[in-house]
Amino acid sequence: MRAPATRSAVTMFSEGDLGVLPPLGVYDPLGLIETRDMRRYEIMEIKHGRAAMLGFLHVIALKAGIVLPGDLSPSLGIKFSDVPTTCFGSLEAVPTFGWLQIMLFTCMQETGASPLAEAQTDDKEAGDIAIDSWVRYDDPETKTFKLNAERQNGRAAMLGITGCLVHELLGVDALYPTGGLGGAAPPAIF
Numbered sequence: 001m002r003a004p005a006t007r008s009a010v011t012m013f014s015e016g017d018l019g020v021l022p023p024l025g026v027y028d029p030l031g032l033i034e035t036r037d038m039r040r041y042e043i044m045e046i047k048h049g050r051a052a053m054l055g056f057l058h059v060i061a062l063k064a065g066i067v068l069p070g071d072l073s074p075s076l077g078i079k080f081s082d083v084p085t086t087c088f089g090s091l092e093a094v095p096t097f098g099w100l101q102i103m104l105f106t107c108m109q110e111t112g113a114s115p116l117a118e119a120q121t122d123d124k125e126a127g128d129i130a131i132d133s134w135v136r137y138d139d140p141e142t143k144t145f146k147l148n149a150e151r152q153n154g155r156a157a158m159l160g161i162t163g164c165l166v167h168e169l170l171g172v173d174a175l176y177p178t179g180g181l182g183g184a185a186p187p188a189i190f
Contacts, residue, residue: 043120046127049154055161059087063175073098087168 068080073095083093094102105114109129112119117129127150130136137143164174172178 042126052157052161053154056157059164059174062090087165087174
């Protein structure tokens with residue numbers, strides 16, 4: 001049996017708010033803003049954007065041939081140089097215990113149990129989980145520019161990493177689906 005859903009106050013967006021940028025402005029063709037608390041969605045957009053930026057940098061590092069020295073898993077004998085340079089191959093190469101460590105670190109960051117972050121609370125702006133020593137901008141104009149740049153970069157990275165994964169699923173290179181810088185045709189996928 002499900003617990004009854006609690007409704008919180010609806011948060012509306014307007015022109016000039018963080019993340020509301022030209023050319024779309026407030027783009028809500030389904031009218032969801034009027035029926036939901038958008039603060040949760042703002043926080044999720046920032047979190048997913050940050051993860052996507054890290055993921056896209058991972059793809060760029062893989063394709064550039066950047067390899068960390070040492071062992072990925074000393075107990076299993078896996079070196080960083082053994083990791084494949086494909087998106088899915090690199091994800092599958094990480095042992096289960098490595099993913100559990102990543103998940104534990106992420107959960108600690110989210111809940112504020114880590115000394116590197118504080119929990120997201122209602123009195124803080126969306127996405128502000130940094131500790132007090134983190135740089136915050138006093139000038140409102142600079143702060144708005146930086147926060148909008150982060151959201152725009154996160155949105156672009158979410159599309160970028162999705163494109164890389166789709167390219168790989170189609171059997172072509174993640175960053176150079178048309179054959180790379182040499183201009184060769186991609187392999188046939190059918």
